[in-house]
Amino acid sequence: MRWFWYASPQTFFPLAGTIARWCGVAAVLLMIVGLTIGFFVAPTDAQQGEAYRIIFIHVPAAWMSMFLYVVMACWAAVGLALNTRLSGMMAAAIAPTGALFTFIALWTGALWGRPTWGTYWVWGDPRLMSELILLFLYFGFMALHAAIEDPRRADRAAGLLAVVGVVNIPIIYYSVQWWNTLHQGASVSLTSAPKMAATMLTGMLVMAVAFWMYSIAAAMLRVRCIIRERGDASRS
Amino acid sequence: MLAAARTIVARDLRVAMRRRSDVAIALLFFVIVTSLFPLGVGAEPNQLRAIAPGVIWVAALLSSMLSLGRLFAADHADGTLEQMLLGAAPLGVTVAAKAFAHWLVSGLPLVAIAPLLALQYGLPAPLHGVLALSLLLGTPVLSLIGAIGAALTLGLRGGGVLLALLVLPLYVPVLIMGAGSVEMAAAGLGAGGQLLLLGAMLVVAAAFAPWAIAAALRISSE
Amino acid sequence: MSEFFAMGGYAWYVWGSYGVTFFLILMELILLIRRGKQGEKQA
DSSP: OHHHHTTSHHHHHHHHHHHHHHHHHHHHHHHHHHHHIIIIISOOBTTTBGGGGGHHHHHHHHHHHHHHHHHHHHHHHHHHHHOOHHHHHHHHHHHHHHHHHHHHHHHHHHHHHHHHHSOSOOTTOHHHHHHHHHHHHHHHHHHHHHHOSSHHHHHHHHHHHHHHHHHHHHHHHHHHHHHHHHHOOOOOOTTOOOOOOHHHHHHHHHHHHHHHHHHHHHHHHHHHHHHHHTTOSSOO | OHHHHHHHHHHHHHHHHHTHHHHHHHHHHHHHHHHHHHHHHOOOHHHHHHHHHHHHHHHHHHHHHHTTHHHHHHHHHHTHHHHHHHSSSOHHHHHHHHHHHHHHHHTHHHHHHHHHHHHHTTOOHHHHHHHHHHHHHHHHHHHHHHHHHHHHTTTOTTHHHHHHHHHHHHHHHHHHHHHHHHHHHHTTSOSHHHHHHHHHHHHHHHHHHHHHHHHHHHHHTO | OHHHHHGGGTHHHHHHHHHHHHHHHHHHHHHHHHHHHHHHHHO
């Protein structure tokens, strides 16, 4: 089975390079297309003016931040269950990129919120809270991984943390949402996104795939670095 | 299996009683932190009454977290932990017993003292029961989740702060439900829902955390 | 052209978002490539 042949770090190493190159090219092309749609094709929004164009970064970044965490947790789970080296390395390779997109989502969200709803941040909105906690979960993963000398133990410990965290994310989301609907204090309606013209949705989707291709490329580059650093790159 | 659990709980309690200062320090921390807020925020009674549930809950969170370092450190240092890993009793039972003993010593006292602190903040008497109940349901969850973090960071340098970074995000739902229950009761809306959710969290944590703690201990002890 | 940059008065917000995003992505790539080169040197 070809799949299991690639499960060894040294055979995966060149494949990772190839994937990185292809996905990198795809990412650049898709970003050009996406940004063209976002800036030149999509019409100006009636209520939010030009400020809504931030959505073409904000929403894809938010989607990526959550998607990458789930993927990271899956690799971690596989590594813990099957005791494979490469799976743990993949999880560690994804984490920084995931944290990056989480930060971008929060940052662009704040800059979108200020002109449209008058505030950079709202406590009590489930999505904002979950995104912020997600950033801390990524940082926790990276910090735990960095604090452990032995790479295998680091992969496994951080991996377990990722699996525990992935269970927690929906719980956090629903806790805040439940608390908020009863509380009815923070009544800033952050769901008033502009009505989706078809072009807006297309632009967002294209950017989302662009970010996805970029994430794969970055993760592949990073896993190559990890493989090299652990001395697994050339062992015949 | 139950006998093993009972032995471990008894042993941990006996050890804790010998180091009574550790236990007292955690409790003292809880009291001091709750006393700091009025000094920082101002003595306006309405404001204090409003922030009381949140402050008391955050203080309980921090205090519970501080005492987590003790959970496995001593056993790890003198080799008892390895005995437990190799022992006949299932590791899940062992760690559940340790977490329970830890809660008896560091969580339950908080539940007992909380009404006094609530008095300090001017929280009306009917709410004290809700506060105590929310802490009673929530602090074991904190102990269980925290134990996962303690097991993962076993023997690491920078342990305490790293443990905090790992565990505080996971504590958030418990905090939201716990403080929220008292706030709901204060608003006259009934705390039943939040308390039930806290109970549900406790059941889920009790069912799954021991497995995660055991896995974490094995990872940390290779 | 200047209309494009002004973004209807929201220039700081829009370009602040896009700017930081692409800056961070670029930084990540540069750091990764540098890390890779260091790894090659040591191997």
